[in-house]
Amino acid sequence: MEVMNFYEKVYEQVQAIPRGKVSTYGLIAAKISTPRAARAVGFALRRLPEDSDVPWWRVLNKSGRISIQNMTHPSEEQAALLKAEGIKILAENSQFCVDLGVYLAD
């Protein structure tokens, strides 16, 4: 097997999240054998090119909330994308939130 760099591993795992489900930065990190690299996972996703086919919107933080504060991809956009997949978006004191107990992928 060809050696994959960190970004590639992250992207591969995110691609594996089925439609209508979500995952977390920490879980993605754990799946690529670097359980403490959750922060780096976020960095990798931030560096995603616009035209990428990686479903970045399915990745949330450990609390099921949207961590993004990006200008090009505001949290409203991410919430809309999740909603479009049938995921119920809860409003937790003016913050978008997803019930991980229901939507978290394995």
Next chain:
DNA sequence: GAGATGACGGGCT
């Protein structure tokens, strides 16, 4: 090569 950064998370208060 050293110091800074960030779409995180766990532990302690």
Next chain:
DNA sequence: AAGCCCGCCATCT
């Protein structure tokens, strides 16, 4: 129990 603090890791400057 909601937040603050600090350690982690790959990258960036």
